[in-house]
Amino acid sequence: MTARCPHPDGFGFQLLLTDTASRARLGRLTTRRGVIDTPAFMPVGTRAAVKGLLPSQVRATGAQIILANTFHLLLRPGPDLVRQMGGVSRWMNWNGPLLTDSGGYQVFSLGNPRAGSTEPSAPLRRIDDDGVTFRSPVDGASIRMTPQSAVDVQVALGADIIMAFDECPPHPCPSDDLRRAVDRTLDWAARCAGHLSQICSPAGPALFGITQGGLDRELRRRCAQELQRLDFPGYAIGGLSVGEPHEEMVELLQDAVRDLPADRPRYLMGVGMPADIVEAVRHGVDMFDCVLPTRNGRNAFAFTRTGGIRLRNGRYRDDEGPLDERCACEACRGFSRSYLRHLFMTDEMSGPILVSLHNLTYYQDLMRGLREALAAGRFEEAAAAVLAVWKNESNRA
């Protein structure tokens, strides 16, 4: 592993402040398309659309960057069309910073059909040292993904930040398999960095490395250390929040963050509930993405400053109050819990739309609150207030 990852023009991370009482950091990420204040939450726009919301509404929540999923866009409509249309960000009229994942997580999830799934048990994917071959869930076509092609697709999608192609082992995972997954992840990270530097340095996107290693501290440490020899402009922590208890995740995260360089942004992938995010920020994570605000929003669950609200509950039938008294989003300014409940009870699209809008606003307000608390030197106090609400098991989604 000798190739170093290119550090593209226009990309940078400025560490503004590290909390004295915790390891939380205030920072600013700069990309070609705009600035992102960290700690930051990235709404998920899987198929070049944040489910239920227009880009103007996503922006109104305070979001400064969104995520799109390479796997889904590779299947439909394919990277060539997206490139022809000017890239995801322009095509979907977001026109702001965009991060794409590598597709690894989704490809490796294909092999783990959920309990009760009616899918055939025939293997949906074959992994080898050079990549993965899998059948398209859309049309059954055989698709080959390699570290190089994952970079090619993400470059075609026009992201500002792209992710290395990693092997995401299931949880739990036998230690031999876990070690092999980490070795592959490291090898593939080097191939991604080398390929990117060949095809578009220094004008291309910033490539982040991903640490794997399941719940094995030593393996994660080795992965983090070896990745750093490639000098990525940012690092992600993958393979957490995959079913392990919250406390175990938080404990492991402490060490996982400590093994990463202080001057690079740290991204905890796919996390999570408000309590997970606050704990991760406290331990030094800068970036997050998660489908929970929109998925829960579609499912009638609202995040509020006083906990979760399950709108289908009959207690809200004649509740004239807003979802959250202190929220300024369009849902809270204009609509009562009573009306929102009615929308869900009658399957009106406006229910998922409004609660998704509110939930994303809640997440952005949460992040802004943490940033303001960091700047004011009262982070632990702010964190404790959020945790007091969300550590309560009955408030979890």
Add this chain to the structure above:
Amino acid sequence: MTARCPHPDGFGFQLLLTDTASRARLGRLTTRRGVIDTPAFMPVGTRAAVKGLLPSQVRATGAQIILANTFHLLLRPGPDLVRQMGGVSRWMNWNGPLLTDSGGYQVFSLGNPRAGSTEPSAPLRRIDDDGVTFRSPVDGASIRMTPQSAVDVQVALGADIIMAFDECPPHPCPSDDLRRAVDRTLDWAARCAGHLSQICSPAGPALFGITQGGLDRELRRRCAQELQRLDFPGYAIGGLSVGEPHEEMVELLQDAVRDLPADRPRYLMGVGMPADIVEAVRHGVDMFDCVLPTRNGRNAFAFTRTGGIRLRNGRYRDDEGPLDERCACEACRGFSRSYLRHLFMTDEMSGPILVSLHNLTYYQDLMRGLREALAAGRFEEAAAAVLAVWKNESNRA
């Protein structure tokens, strides 16, 4: 029939202009909650929600009044809750003029299961001279609707304009049945007017009478004449556009409108395609409602100044143009046909949302164009331009 319909405070219709070349009229309808320029198109908010759109978006299309369906709101959540929440308009944060239908159309549609329906053939409703008893499609409960209760429910819903409870015969319909339906419609209209004047004149809503009579000219004339003895503040034409050819509808409409008083607003219920609307305006209709812009929007069909666009068609895959070059809606300002097609191909909610938004904008632009043409004395020219596009069979939805 001696009771006269109350003319509530704050309601009025001002006839500003009648076209010299056609029978088209420019007018202004005033309600307690605001003014509506006519000819007007009313978006349908069946269950106190225009499907897929927030009230702020509906307002941005130019709509000045919306319609809600009494039948659906009677079933869920019921009129008592809506009244407690301040009425439909406030509850859904529309806060503008609202018209409710009487529920008659839906109740009488219950007896006509569509071809291929798996519903049991047992009678879903029983009609008698005092009203209708039917089973709730939501929970099977037996529900009784009478002219009086239809008024009560609409008053509870808080509409500015309410409709008399009418019997809507199927099409085609034996002449005896048709005559009986008209007799009942007249009797029920008198009961509605009498009941409304007892419970809330002059502070209540304006009640419109509805003419029925299928495709029978003489019957429709008698219905219109007898209704006028009740002196309604507005008149609707019901039972058209129920499957008869466009030309037949337009021909019948001419007579049906002629039988109505010139100084009262005329409302053609449930119509229609752009060509239907233009023809009806030409013959003197002032108000319209229809689910087509939103239903077709959810189904990937866009109305444009050059005709219909079926977005699932592969020809739009890489079409970088907007739905309609001359449209200023958010969908046309921000998104290409290519992207909109992608949203439908991947079942993203934003597809139905954006095309519904566009279609409602198209309908409002259509009505504004007709009003401006009327004011400028070039109505026939404007009407011909729209008809040239939409009389082309391939452009019909």
